[in-house]
Amino acid sequence: MKKYRSFTLKQYSWSLDEANGKIRIGQKWYRYFKSRNIEGKVKTVTVKCDLLGDIYVYLCCDIQCEAVKFRSGKSVGLDFGLKKFLTASDGNDIESPDFFALNAKYISTAHRKISRKKIGSGNFERARLELSRAYKKLTNQRKDFHFKLAHILCSEYAVICLEDLNVKAMLKRWGRKIQSLGFSYFVKILLYEAEKFGTRIIFIDRFYPSSQTCSECGYKNKAVKNLNVREWDCPKCKAHHDRDRNAAKNILRVGMATLLQENQCLMARLATRHQ
Numbered sequence: 035m036k037k038y039r040s041f042t043l044k045q046y047s048w049s050l051d052e053a054n055g056k057i058r059i060g061q062k063w064y065r066y067f068k069s070r071n072i073e074g075k076v077k078t079v080t081v082k083c084d085l086l087g088d089i090y091v092y093l094c095c096d097i098q099c100e101a102v103k104f105r106s107g108k109s110v111g112l113d114f115g116l117k118k119f120l121t122a123s124d125g126n127d128i129e130s131p132d133f134f135a136l137n138a139k140y141i142s143t144a145h146r147k148i149s150r151k152k153i154g155s156g157n158f159e160r161a162r163l164e165l166s167r168a169y170k171k172l173t174n175q176r177k178d179f180h181f182k183l184a185h186i187l188c189s190e191y192a193v194i195c196l197e198d199l200n201v202k203a204m205l206k207r208w209g210r211k212i213q214s215l216g217f218s219y220f221v222k223i224l225l226y227e228a229e230k231f232g233t234r235i236i237f238i239d240r241f242y243p244s245s246q247t248c249s250e251c252g253y254k255n256k257a258v259k260n261l262n263v264r265e266w267d268c269p270k271c272k273a274h275h276d277r278d279r280n281a282a283k284n285i286l287r288v289g290m291a292t293l294l295q296e297n298q299c300l301m302a303r304l305a306t307r308h309q
């Protein structure tokens with residue numbers, strides 16, 4: 035199995051005995067533990083083996099599902115950050131969970147251990163497994179955190195506005211650290227959850243200066259470009275701003291304007307069609 039890592043089974047080379055929790059691969063039957071119920075018609079079966087030697091069977095199924103219509107309700111603007119995972123325009127911020135920092139320590143210890151071992155030795159193999167286990171734990175915890183958060187956000191809000199950050203822009207903003215927080219991965223999960231809830235996700239242009247614009251009067255304050263400025267007063271309207279909260283408010287405002295524009299275009303198209 036280790037030789038392959040991953041392979042997809044051809045038709046008839048597998049069969050499923052759901053009642054007894056067994057799957058036949060080739061000539062042999064294997065027991066399995068399911069992570070969720072199998073729905074619909076199984077299309078493909080892929081077998082994967084991770085670095086720890088755990089084996090996973092992925093069933094890709096065809097399910098009939100109805101498209102969920104967009105619903106109405108509360109809207110929010112969200113700004114990604116390092117200290118706070120998300121700053122919300124309405125104050126419902128999400129802190130970064132502690133396990134990221136805890137695991138980083140564990141992982142660096144595991145790396146140090148492996149570097150002292152002789153490659154190919156039994157001790158090396160044990161250290162390698164320990165390192166893989168540490169990474170796997172972190173990945174699982176992060177995934178769990180992302181799914182739970184996406185679920186909460188999509189059930190709470192009908193419209194969520196975000197900055198359309200690409201990886202390059204994020205690296206420029208925060209450096210290497212973003213990799214441990216996996217924002218782009220979170221956005222993917224958020225889009226997936228939003229479809230189930232009928233929540234609209236709106237991305238605003240990443241070149242819009244959301245941090246520098248005063249959310250009260252629209253004045254653009256170049257001094258806020260400096261990332262060390264955490265709080266500032268608007269020179270024009272004298273409003274006091276928290277950097278991230280102000281950005282989140284702008285993201286919401288621009289996002290809602292984008293949505294309105296989209297709807298107007300749609301209405302105009304429908305009107306011409308009926309003429």
Ligand SMILES: [Zn+2]
Pocket residue numbers: 248249250251252253268269270271272273
């Ligand atoms: Zn202002």
